Amino acid sequence: MATKKISQAEENYLKAIFKINEQEGKAAGNKAISQAxxxxxxxxxxxxxxxxxxxxxxxxxxxxxxxxxxxDRIATNLIRKHRLWEVFLVDKLQFAWDEVHPIAEELEHIxxxxxxxRLDEFLGHPKFDPHGDPIPDADxxxxxxxxxxxxxxxxxxxxxxxxVQEHSKPFLQYLDSLELGLGTEVEILERYSYDGSMRLRINxxxxxxxxxxxxxxxxxxxxx
Amino acid sequence: MATKKISQAEENYLKAIFKINEQEGKAAGNKAISQAxxxxxxxxxxxxxxxxxxxxxxxxxxxxxxxxxxxDRIATNLIRKHRLWEVFLVDKLQFAWDEVHPIAEELEHIxxxxxxxRLDEFLGHPKFDPHGDPIPDADxxxxxxxxxxxxxxxxxxxxxxxxVQEHSKPFLQYLDSLELGLGTEVEILERYSYDGSMRLRINxxxxxxxxxxxxxxxxxxxxx
DNA sequence: TACAATTTTTAGACAAATCTAAAAAAAATA
DNA sequence: TATTTTTTTTAGATTTGTCTAAAAATTGTA
Numbered sequence: 001m002a003t004k005k006i007s008q009a010e011e012n013y014l015k016a017i018f019k020i021n022e023q024e025g026k027a028a029g030n031k032a033i034s035q036a037x038x039x040x041x042x043x044x045x046x047x048x049x050x051x052x053x054x055x056x057x058x059x060x061x062x063x064x065x066x067x068x069x070x071x072d073r074i075a076t077n078l079i080r081k082h083r084l085w086e087v088f089l090v091d092k093l094q095f096a097w098d099e100v101h102p103i104a105e106e107l108e109h110i111x112x113x114x115x116x117x118r119l120d121e122f123l124g125h126p127k128f129d130p131h132g133d134p135i136p137d138a139d140x141x142x143x144x145x146x147x148x149x150x151x152x153x154x155x156x157x158x159x160x161x162x163x164v165q166e167h168s169k170p171f172l173q174y175l176d177s178l179e180l181g182l183g184t185e186v187e188i189l190e191r192y193s194y195d196g197s198m199r200l201r202i203n204x205x206x207x208x209x210x211x212x213x214x215x216x217x218x219x220x221x222x223x224x
Numbered sequence: 225m226a227t228k229k230i231s232q233a234e235e236n237y238l239k240a241i242f243k244i245n246e247q248e249g250k251a252a253g254n255k256a257i258s259q260a261x262x263x264x265x266x267x268x269x270x271x272x273x274x275x276x277x278x279x280x281x282x283x284x285x286x287x288x289x290x291x292x293x294x295x296d297r298i299a300t301n302l303i304r305k306h307r308l309w310e311v312f313l314v315d316k317l318q319f320a321w322d323e324v325h326p327i328a329e330e331l332e333h334i335x336x337x338x339x340x341x342r343l344d345e346f347l348g349h350p351k352f353d354p355h356g357d358p359i360p361d362a363d364x365x366x367x368x369x370x371x372x373x374x375x376x377x378x379x380x381x382x383x384x385x386x387x388v389q390e391h392s393k394p395f396l397q398y399l400d401s402l403e404l405g406l407g408t409e410v411e412i413l414e415r416y417s418y419d420g421s422m423r424l425r426i427n428x429x430x431x432x433x434x435x436x437x438x439x440x441x442x443x444x445x446x447x448x
Numbered sequence: 449t450a451c452a453a454t455t456t457t458t459a460g461a462c463a464a465a466t467c468t469a470a471a472a473a474a475a476a477t478a
Numbered sequence: 479t480a481t482t483t484t485t486t487t488t489a490g491a492t493t494t495g496t497c498t499a500a501a502a503a504t505t506g507t508a
Binding site (some may be wrong): 020092093094095099102103107109110111112114115118119122198 | 313316317318319323326327330331333334335336338339341343345346
């Protein structure tokens, strides 16, 4: 049976399930999905039944769901497209990193393998998106990168900001205001155990103090 | 009342109505719309009622429809987006002119004014798409160009191929096989009144004979 | 273990977009 | 003008994706 047509709504559920599986490291419950999708639990149950019938998810009542290989392939490809479009928007159209998510959310549903291939080529086969998230290749393989949360880095160490954990607009704009972006060099000067905040030197010049909340949302690649 | 949300299906109907109004120079009938949309007449009636309720079309039972100003603005913007994306696909991603229509058909529904503005800028504010169709500007104004159908051009005249009337894949591929593309220089050598076919010299070198069916689908800008 | 809290499913509705078949209206023609 | 043909609308269904309220199942806790 050739792969049936998959709607945008279905695609969005697959992506949500993929992310929950990944983040929580286990089968996704109805509740987590309904929160991610901002819909009612009843809608989720309905959709899960549909996805199961199409053999995109492994689903048994009250058990929590995982993606089948087919579902996983679709979800991974959506993430690939989403992230490639984000690179396009930032690199080619000069969008800011806090603006691209909702647009990529629409662009990711455009159905043309050739378009993805050509876009990837046009962008120079990027491995990471504007937030530092890895872009899976055409076979669904994600690039791996040695990285640690800034909050885990010891005093005196140096590194480069390579990714953000949180993607919210306010967070990204706050980083902009501090002139902290991907590629920024950081050196850990001090750590205040009282509230977990840290003092850093960025780009070998100005100093900033970051709260624990911020530290725990920045990924650093340590300088060897 | 702020502009209500407009679905993709609604957008497609508006675009179809716009084109019928333009081509036939009069209100679009149910039948023409149902043919353009490849749906049943009943579906069209339903949709017309919805569009009328949203004040996007002028509609009275059995009268034929035209777009309201609001509807016209939306349709024009869709055409703008469609054609800009086609330019992107051809100029930046090296797609052939016979491949881009269905992809642009999806891309045109992406909702972001900023995206359109930036894309237009990125492409260098093109005035015509890869088929030679004018791209309306942000205010909805279409560029005008002096052009005639090849079938109307007199013997001895020279000109440049600037547009195609038909957009079908087979037609475009046939032109490719003759090495006829936008910008190709043509000189009319002979016209056969028997079947309306014409003999031309293209790019000041090779000769081709085109059937009337082809002549009537090519737009030429005459050389002064 | 038994009760309470939480999660998930079921039941029943609704809106959007579509369909077929039949009825009504408009247009064409004899 | 009367009749036939064509076009358009109505009536009644269907599918997708959603909802609320209530029931059922699972999980947590006293």
